[in-house]
Amino acid sequence: MKTQQIILIIILAFISVTGFAQEINETTDESVGFYFQPEYSAMFLNNHIGNAVGFGLGISSKNRKWDIGIRYYGRSGPINLQDDYELVLPAGETYKGSSTITLGADHGYLGLEAAYTIILKNERLAIRIPLSFGQLGAGFYLRGEDRFTPDGERTSVWEDRLQGGSDAGFGLCSEFGAQFLYQLSSKNDHIQLMLGAAYINTYGYESFLGGNDFYNNKVRVSAGFRFSF
Amino acid sequence: MDFKKTLLIAFVLLGTLEARSQSYAGLSIGVSNNDTHMETLWFQHQLTDRFSAGFQLRYSQVRYRFVDAIAIKDGSTAFGGLVLGFKLKEVEKYRLDFNLTSSYRYLSNDEKPELAESTSGLEIDPNIILSMKLSDRFKLHTGAMLRTAMQFGETPILNEQLPSAIVLAAISYKVNSHSIALRVYTGPMNGATGDSMKYFNQISLGYQFSLGEKSNQFSFFNF
Numbered sequence: 492m493k494t495q496q497i498i499l500i501i502i503l504a505f506i507s508v509t510g511f512a513q514e515i516n517e518t519t520d521e522s523v524g525f526y527f528q529p530e531y532s533a534m535f536l537n538n539h540i541g542n543a544v545g546f547g548l549g550i551s552s553k554n555r556k557w558d559i560g561i562r563y564y565g566r567s568g569p570i571n572l573q574d575d576y577e578l579v580l581p582a583g584e585t586y587k588g589s590s591t592i593t594l595g596a597d598h599g600y601l602g603l604e605a606a607y608t609i610i611l612k613n614e615r616l617a618i619r620i621p622l623s624f625g626q627l628g629a630g631f632y633l634r635g636e637d638r639f640t641p642d643g644e645r646t647s648v649w650e651d652r653l654q655g656g657s658d659a660g661f662g663l664c665s666e667f668g669a670q671f672l673y674q675l676s677s678k679n680d681h682i683q684l685m686l687g688a689a690y691i692n693t694y695g696y697e698s699f700l701g702g703n704d705f706y707n708n709k710v711r712v713s714a715g716f717r718f719s720f
Numbered sequence: 721m722d723f724k725k726t727l728l729i730a731f732v733l734l735g736t737l738e739a740r741s742q743s744y745a746g747l748s749i750g751v752s753n754n755d756t757h758m759e760t761l762w763f764q765h766q767l768t769d770r771f772s773a774g775f776q777l778r779y780s781q782v783r784y785r786f787v788d789a790i791a792i793k794d795g796s797t798a799f800g801g802l803v804l805g806f807k808l809k810e811v812e813k814y815r816l817d818f819n820l821t822s823s824y825r826y827l828s829n830d831e832k833p834e835l836a837e838s839t840s841g842l843e844i845d846p847n848i849i850l851s852m853k854l855s856d857r858f859k860l861h862t863g864a865m866l867r868t869a870m871q872f873g874e875t876p877i878l879n880e881q882l883p884s885a886i887v888l889a890a891i892s893y894k895v896n897s898h899s900i901a902l903r904v905y906t907g908p909m910n911g912a913t914g915d916s917m918k919y920f921n922q923i924s925l926g927y928q929f930s931l932g933e934k935s936n937q938f939s940f941f942n943f
Contacts, residue, residue, distance in 0.1 A: 565908030
């Protein structure tokens with residue numbers, strides 16, 4: 492966990508520290524643009540806040556107001572180690588001698604994204620309004636040493652067995668929100684700080700422990716950078 | 721068959737002769753939550769202003785990998801593959817590249833005798849890299865990698881790793897024909913019905929030198 496946090500900090504430090512250094516006057520580019528938005532997200536779920544990492548990636552219109560691309564992020568188990576779920580096994584059933592096991596949860600989302608950007612009076616500020624629709628996959632899984640199964644079977648086989656075949660599920664997902672963009676340097680409009688919030692709805696996702704609403708009707712806030720040119 | 725081979729070789733030679741003659745060679749060392757250490761060698765040749773091609777060789781010592789979708793902690797891997805580089809856009813101090821590395825992977829399992837002693841597979845690493853010139857010598861690189869991996873053999877697993885949201889950030893420093901780069905990857909990974917490593921971290925330090933004519937301010941970057 493510490494290693495992952497350190498690497499994430501290094502990435503953000505790279506981007507933030509070096510991003511300020513560019514002070515140049517760019518010529519106007521009249522062709523279709525490109526954008527890339529790496530981000531960290533906090534997902535406000537039922538009983539905890541989930542950590543997620545991901546990005547938006549795509550092309551921008553010539554006037555740089557419209558974006559179309561993909562959005563991809565994941566709330567991976569190893570960066571959510573505090574997020575444990577207790578599974579009490581049916582009477583007489585055990586896993587490695589224990590009748591209660593601790594599971595982790597993970598999630599991934601991939602969707603198409605369309606966004607419109609409004610430049611505010613202060614040209615260093617903008618509001619971006621993204622709308623995204625795609626597929627969500629999520630589930631609950633054995634952690635740590637429990638991943639090494641007692642009979643040498645694949646971990647997913649035991650995860651299926653212990654959770655009645657519903658350890659993971661898929662569904663459709665939509666996101667709608669707003670992002671606040673701040674141009675870090677007045678002379679460089681290619682690098683912006685991004686702070687955003689999105690409202691998430693899922694359609695058809697269900698799992699053994701999480702139920703229908705584990706990710707449905709939830710809010711995700713995110714912080715990152717926008718690189719575009 | 722011989723005629724086709726001759727034709728193919730002729731086209732390759734023709735393309736090579738007509739192209740700018742800049743080439744890149746380098747090596748890197750790194751660690752990841754897959755591998756305790758990994759060493760990579762590569763050679764890349766600029767065929768046209770927009771297109772380059774080359775090869776990459778890598779060796780690593782296993783920290784946490786999968787044989788038949790079951791985790792092992794002891795073994796080694798060897799990779800050999802082709803690297804294609806496409807420049808998508810370049811505007812003054814910014815450049816956008818798409819690089820595709822396709823590698824054959826050989827994994828030697830030194831830990832669990834009940835599993836296959838070795839497996840072979842394919843790793844496909846498409847990445848999009850945005851490079852920004854910070855000064856004459858420093859460049860910032862950021863982008864995304866969508867790694868996909870599969871295992872062949874008696875137990876084929878075509879979704880060993882599905883394309884995942886891996887973010888990369890790097891900084892490079894160049895003096896004349898020599899450059900060094902520090903590159904970091906981080907992001908969730910999935911595949912194989914959950915029998916995957918879940919999250920991927922990698923950090924590597926690389927050295928690259930260029931040979932031949934200097935064609936532009938941005939050199940090939942994939943290390």
